[in-house]
Amino acid sequence: MLYVVITFLWASILLYLLLGGADFGAGIIELFTSRKNKAVTRKTLYGAIGPIWEANHMWLIIAIVILFVGFPVIYSTMSIHLHIPLTIMLLGIIARGTAFTFRHYDAVVDDMQHLYNTIFAISSFLTPLFLGIIAGSAVSGHIDPQADTFLSAYIFSWLHWFSVSVGLFTVAICGFLASVYLIGETNNDQDRLRFAHKAQFFNIAAVICGTLVFIAAYIEHIPLIDWVFGNWVGRIAIISATLSLVWMWSLLYQGKLALLRPLAGFQVTMILLTTTYKHFPNIVILKGGGYLSLLEHSGQEKTMEALALALLIGSVFILPALFYLIYSFQKKPLEHAAKH
Amino acid sequence: MDDFIAARSQMALSLGFHIIFSCIGMVMPFFMAVAHYYWLRTDNIVYKNVTKAWSKGVAIFFATGAVSGTVLSFELGLLWPEFMKHAGPIFGMPFSLEGTAFFIEAIALGFFLYGWDRFNKWFHWFTGVIVGVSGLASGILVVAANAWMNSPAGFDFVNGQYINIDPIEAMFNDAWFSQALHMTIAAFVATGFAVAGVHALMILRGQNVLFHTKSFTIAAIFGCVAAILQPLSGDISAKDVALRQPAKLAAMEAHFHTEKSAPLIVGGIPDEKNKKVDYAIKLPGFLSFLAHGDFESEVTGLDKIPDENQPPVAITHYAFQIMVGMGMAMMLVAILYFLALWKKKNWLTSPWLLKLFVAATPLGFIAVEAGWTVTEVGRQPWIIHNVMRTADAVTPMPGIAYSFYLFSAVYVSLAIIVIFMLYRQIKMVGTLYDKPE
Ligand code: HDD
Ligand code: HEM
Ligand code: HEM
Numbered sequence: 001m002l003y004v005v006i007t008f009l010w011a012s013i014l015l016y017l018l019l020g021g022a023d024f025g026a027g028i029i030e031l032f033t034s035r036k037n038k039a040v041t042r043k044t045l046y047g048a049i050g051p052i053w054e055a056n057h058m059w060l061i062i063a064i065v066i067l068f069v070g071f072p073v074i075y076s077t078m079s080i081h082l083h084i085p086l087t088i089m090l091l092g093i094i095a096r097g098t099a100f101t102f103r104h105y106d107a108v109v110d111d112m113q114h115l116y117n118t119i120f121a122i123s124s125f126l127t128p129l130f131l132g133i134i135a136g137s138a139v140s141g142h143i144d145p146q147a148d149t150f151l152s153a154y155i156f157s158w159l160h161w162f163s164v165s166v167g168l169f170t171v172a173i174c175g176f177l178a179s180v181y182l183i184g185e186t187n188n189d190q191d192r193l194r195f196a197h198k199a200q201f202f203n204i205a206a207v208i209c210g211t212l213v214f215i216a217a218y219i220e221h222i223p224l225i226d227w228v229f230g231n232w233v234g235r236i237a238i239i240s241a242t243l244s245l246v247w248m249w250s251l252l253y254q255g256k257l258a259l260l261r262p263l264a265g266f267q268v269t270m271i272l273l274t275t276t277y278k279h280f281p282n283i284v285i286l287k288g289g290g291y292l293s294l295l296e297h298s299g300q301e302k303t304m305e306a307l308a309l310a311l312l313i314g315s316v317f318i319l320p321a322l323f324y325l326i327y328s329f330q331k332k333p334l335e336h337a338a339k340h
Numbered sequence: 341m342d343d344f345i346a347a348r349s350q351m352a353l354s355l356g357f358h359i360i361f362s363c364i365g366m367v368m369p370f371f372m373a374v375a376h377y378y379w380l381r382t383d384n385i386v387y388k389n390v391t392k393a394w395s396k397g398v399a400i401f402f403a404t405g406a407v408s409g410t411v412l413s414f415e416l417g418l419l420w421p422e423f424m425k426h427a428g429p430i431f432g433m434p435f436s437l438e439g440t441a442f443f444i445e446a447i448a449l450g451f452f453l454y455g456w457d458r459f460n461k462w463f464h465w466f467t468g469v470i471v472g473v474s475g476l477a478s479g480i481l482v483v484a485a486n487a488w489m490n491s492p493a494g495f496d497f498v499n500g501q502y503i504n505i506d507p508i509e510a511m512f513n514d515a516w517f518s519q520a521l522h523m524t525i526a527a528f529v530a531t532g533f534a535v536a537g538v539h540a541l542m543i544l545r546g547q548n549v550l551f552h553t554k555s556f557t558i559a560a561i562f563g564c565v566a567a568i569l570q571p572l573s574g575d576i577s578a579k580d581v582a583l584r585q586p587a588k589l590a591a592m593e594a595h596f597h598t599e600k601s602a603p604l605i606v607g608g609i610p611d612e613k614n615k616k617v618d619y620a621i622k623l624p625g626f627l628s629f630l631a632h633g634d635f636e637s638e639v640t641g642l643d644k645i646p647d648e649n650q651p652p653v654a655i656t657h658y659a660f661q662i663m664v665g666m667g668m669a670m671m672l673v674a675i676l677y678f679l680a681l682w683k684k685k686n687w688l689t690s691p692w693l694l695k696l697f698v699a700a701t702p703l704g705f706i707a708v709e710a711g712w713t714v715t716e717v718g719r720q721p722w723i724i725h726n727v728m729r730t731a732d733a734v735t736p737m738p739g740i741a742y743s744f745y746l747f748s749a750v751y752v753s754l755a756i757i758v759i760f761m762l763y764r765q766i767k768m769v770g771t772l773y774d775k776p777e
Contacts (some may be wrong), residue, residue: 054406054446058439064413068424069432076425079417083737087746090414094407094750098757101403105396106761164365221539277707295475299429299505307436314440321447329454 001301004308006281006294008315009066014272016059018177018265021170023056025178027096027124028171029198030117035193038117044185044195050325053100057093062311070307073297075286078134081143081157085130092127095119125171132170136213139279140222144287156212161216169209173268175202180248180264184257196252203245227278234274241270341741347419347734350744352716354412356709357751361405362378363708365445366479366524367531367562368398369472374558376465390555392456393772397765399453404758406446408751413584419740423723426502430495431488433507434481445474476512479527480520489516490715491584510776516560518580519715522573525566526711528705532563533670538766540694548769560697563704571667575630581718582631585725586640587649588718591656593627594620598641602627607661610653615642617657651720659713666707673700 026045033041068075079086096119103116132262137143137158179199186192217224228234248263276283282291298304341349372394379387413435417424451459451467459467488494494510495502539556543549582589589595593612594617595602603629608620625635632639642650673696681685687693723730 045651052450054402054449057406057410058443058446059440061410061413062439065432065435066416068413068428069436070429072425072428075417075428077515079414079421079424080735080737083418083735083743086414086418087743092410092745093410093752094754096755097403097407102694102757102761105399105765107396107764107772143457150738162564299432300503301428302505303432303507306433310433310436310440314437317440318443319449321444325447325450328451328458 001305001308002295002298005066005070005304005311008308008311009063009070009294010272012059012063012066012274014269015334016057016063017173017266019052019056020266021061021128021174022169022177022181024096024124024128025174025176025202026182027121028128028175029178029182031121031125032175032198032201034127040191041182042117044182044191052329055322055325057097066307066311070299071292071294071297072299074292074294077143077145077284077292078138081145081153082134082137084154085133085137085158089111089127089130089134092123096123096127099123116147128170129167130172132167133158135170136166138284139275140220141285141287141289142220143189143284145290146164146287160215160220162220162222165209166211167214169206169213172202172206172209173271176206177264177268180260181266183252183260199252228274231278232275237270237274237277244270268286268323341744343738343740344734346729346731346740346744350740350747351415351419352713353744353748353751354415355712355716356409357755358405358412359708359712360705361401361408362475362479363527363530364398364401364534365405365706366472366475366527367400368394368535369468369475371531371535371558371562372398373469373472374466375398375554376468380461380465386551386554387529388519389551390558393551393765393769394555397762398445399449400761400765401757402449404754406442409442418743419735420723420733421735423728426728427489427724428491430502430507430510431485432503433511435771438478438481440476441478442503445471445478448474476524479523483517483520483523484511484513486715487519490588490719490725491515491517492727497727501671503769513532514584515580518573518577521578522711525570525573526704526708528562528566529570529667529670530708532559532561532566532698533673533700533704534702535559536697537699540697541701541754542766542769544691544694544698551769557698560677563670564677566659567667567670567674567704571671574664574667578630579633580640585719587642587645587651588656588714589631590640590642591647591651591653591718592660592714593639594657595627595641596637596643598644600628600638601625601636602641604629604630608657610657614654649721651718656714656718659710662712663707663714666703666710670700670707672702673697 026041030038030041030045063320064075099116099120103113103120106112106116137160140160140162142160143157143165144152147157176199179195179202183192183199186195214224216222223230228238244263244266248260248267251257251259251263279285279291281294281296282295284292286292299307348509372391374392375387375390378384448467452464452471455467458464459726488510491514492510493513494506494508496504503515536556536559539552539559542552543556578589578592581592594605594608596615596617598629602623603622603624605617606621608617610617627639628637629635631637640655668722676687676693676696680693719725721729723733
């Protein structure tokens with residue numbers, strides 16, 4: 001039952017990264033789009049994610065509930081030492097979620113739109129940045145339960161080159177996912193080309209940020225190279241991700257769009273796999289080599305059984321409904337949604 | 341500001357904010373489903389307009405409820421890590437089921453809001469009902485988690501260790517039913533009166549009268565039925581509290597001295613130092629009756645509770661008085677309204693009844709906030725009743741005061757924007773939803 005819970009945890013993090021990530025990315029694209037093209041981006045975005053955006057963000061709730069029910073020590077340690085980035089991320093979530101809704105449901109369209117748009121775009125950038133920082137900090141070995149100064153306990157636990165570069169990398173990934181996603185939502189060549197350029201931009205950004213991550217890991221003595229390349233799973237994942245990237249670009253230039261999304265999703269899945277595989281089951285690595293392990297720091301057996309059961313029963317209801325929702329709006333996209 | 345006080349204030353602020361949106365999220369879907377049903381049945385376009393206008397409001401409230409709820413699930417750890425470390429695995433069952441309920445709600449909302457004219461109309465209607473049902477389910481589940489803090493169950497506490505954990509037993513603790521029942525009805529009272537009040541105001545102003553009358557009637561009937569049931573369910577809660585948490589009951593009633601045929605104290609200013617209540621009306625024997633169903637029975641007073649285990653008396657007492665006062669007032673309005681429906685049809689169109697509803701607009705939500713203050717402050721100094729003290733649960737991180745100021749600023753701005761947008765929605769009814777043909 002423990003492994004059922006862990007699988008759900010991993011899957012909800014992955015799905016949040018893919019679906020929530022594409023959603024954040026759409027806001028990031030807005031931030032990097034020239035003023036005259038912003039409106040098109042916004043409309044395409046709304047048509048693509050309007051009906052499912054609320055559901056996309058539920059994966060985070062699922063992950064956090066699994067963590068505090070099943071792995072309370074991990075949840076409370078992270079809550080204490082990563083209090084500040086978690087708070088900033090929360091502020092980002094508040095700002096973004098409300099701005100997204102307000103701009104579509106405000107009964108009067110006037111200057112307030114400008115405010116909503118600005119808040120939306122900026123928080124779309126900040127939230128994944130801090131999500132990445134949190135993830136980076138968890139494995140960076142900077143969290144120090146013995147720390148006795150404010151700075152070492154609550155600031156340097158997350159503020160260092162490695163986690164910041166992981167944050168930037170996460171932002172780039174989100175932008176990439178969103179651009180690829182939006183390519184499939186366009187209905188003319190001009191828009192398609194624009195999103196293809198965006199995808200290219202974020203792809204390059206991801207490569208640069210990824211390099212930064214490796215450099216920072218090297219400086220801060222984090223054995224990232226070993227995690228990624230020191231085992232067969234990591235090597236195969238990285239190689240297949242790279243090959244699929246090449247394949248994706250060649251498909252794009254031939255104008256074949258059907259496989260773009262699955263391929264981008266595959267690449268991100270492989271990245272998450274390599275970075276979590278090697279140090280499974282330890283999801284938090286502490287200063288001085290200690291760690292918090294999913295296997296050793298789980299709740300008592302009855303709790304894990306009940307949790308696994310709740311998740312399994314939940315997915316019987318959720319997954320079919322979610323697929324039907326996505327399918328219905330894929331088949332017949334929103335056209336005049338704003339008018340209703 | 342002391343970090344501990346700051347943490348408590350931030351928790352109270354976030355929950356007090358979230359509860360408003362979640363009440364609306366739980367109840368409005370049912371109002372919409374009724375209006376929607378009438379539209380599908382009668383083809384009267386006004387009902388369609390009402391449904392659509394409401395659904396815009398609900399989307400705004402839903403998003404705000406969802407983000408403030410997301411914040412809460414992190415805040416439990418950010419502010420009370422020591423509590424969550426032990427409590428998470430015990431009272432987590434309702435939260436994990438709630439995850440499913442939220443998800444279904446979010447999916448159903450997607451179908452409902454964006455599904456006009458694209459699905460079978462009854463399927464579309466049904467998705468709206470699902471939004472309401474899953475919202476209610478999440479409300480009940482999260483209240484069951486809170487009930488566990490009042491009435492811990494499903495584990496043995498031995499030498500500081502939490503062993504023999506049984507999450508199912510923890511979920512069905514002794515308090516879950518009375519609390520969940522009372523909360524669910526409260527959501528209907530509060531939302532019903534708030535919505536009815538706004539529409540009553542618009543009728544009085546003579547704008548889109550047909551539209552607002554139809555909306556008013558739906559909201560008022562829901563709210564009034566619930567307002568009449570609520571004191572009954574409150575009585576069940578009070579008897580339950582008397583049994584489980586005598587200290588909380590004593591604080592609610594400012595009942596300082598243990599006695600037989602104890603008086604019910606209405607109003608008054610509790611004087612904690614001299615252990616008496618000034619300027620109060622006392623109804624002899626009634627507290628004994630309320631707490632135990634017998635005018636003669638003995639009611640535990642604060643004198644039987646060690647000082648260090650006593651909750652703040654004044655706040656709990658005032659909050660309780662406010663809740664009950666609002667409850668009685670709304671029950672009265674409800675009785676008048678039903679009288680009007682059955683016997684005095686001419687009252688329905690007379691301004692005084694509508695004005696009464698306008699005046700009652702905020703009462704339900706005031707009662708909700710007061711009720712939660714009773715529950716939460718009355719449980720102090722415990723975070724888990726008789727097991728863990730709130731002071732032992734708080735985060736070691738200093739500077740929580742700043743986080744409290746920050747969240748206060750955010751929530752105040754959000755509240756202002758939401759009110760502003762709602763004002764616009766209502767102002768635009770004539771142009772957007774109920775156009776003159
Ligand atoms: C519209 C809102 C509303 C109204 C009119 C009332 N209540 Fe209430 N009350 C609540 C809304 C509420 C609440 C916000 O929903 C609480 C907080 C926790 C809970 O479960 O319900 C609550 C708690 C609460 C508790 C504490 C329960 C506990 O700690 O376990 C008691 C004893 C009562 N109520 C009793 C009453 C009585 C005797 C009322 C008579 C009129 C009354 N309430 C009206
Ligand atoms: C939404 C309705 C709720 C409101 C308005 C509310 C209000 C409050 C208030 C006023 C306090 C501060 C009490 C004090 O420190 O004196 C508090 C504390 C707290 N509440 Fe609630 N509460 C609500 C529901 C819940 C629920 C459903 C849970 C958990 C499942 C919960 C968990 C807590 C915790 C952990 C604290 C901190 C410890 C404490 O001070 O007791 N609350 N809440
Ligand atoms: C008595 C207190 C509470 C009640 C009655 C309540 C009820 C609800 C309801 C009905 C919703 C659906 C959102 C909507 O329709 O607007 C919701 C959302 C949410 N609540 Fe609460 N809640 C309470 C307290 C809490 C607490 C203590 C937590 C955190 C631990 C929490 C976490 C959430 C989350 C994460 C969401 C967002 C889910 C979504 O997107 O639908 N709630 N709550």
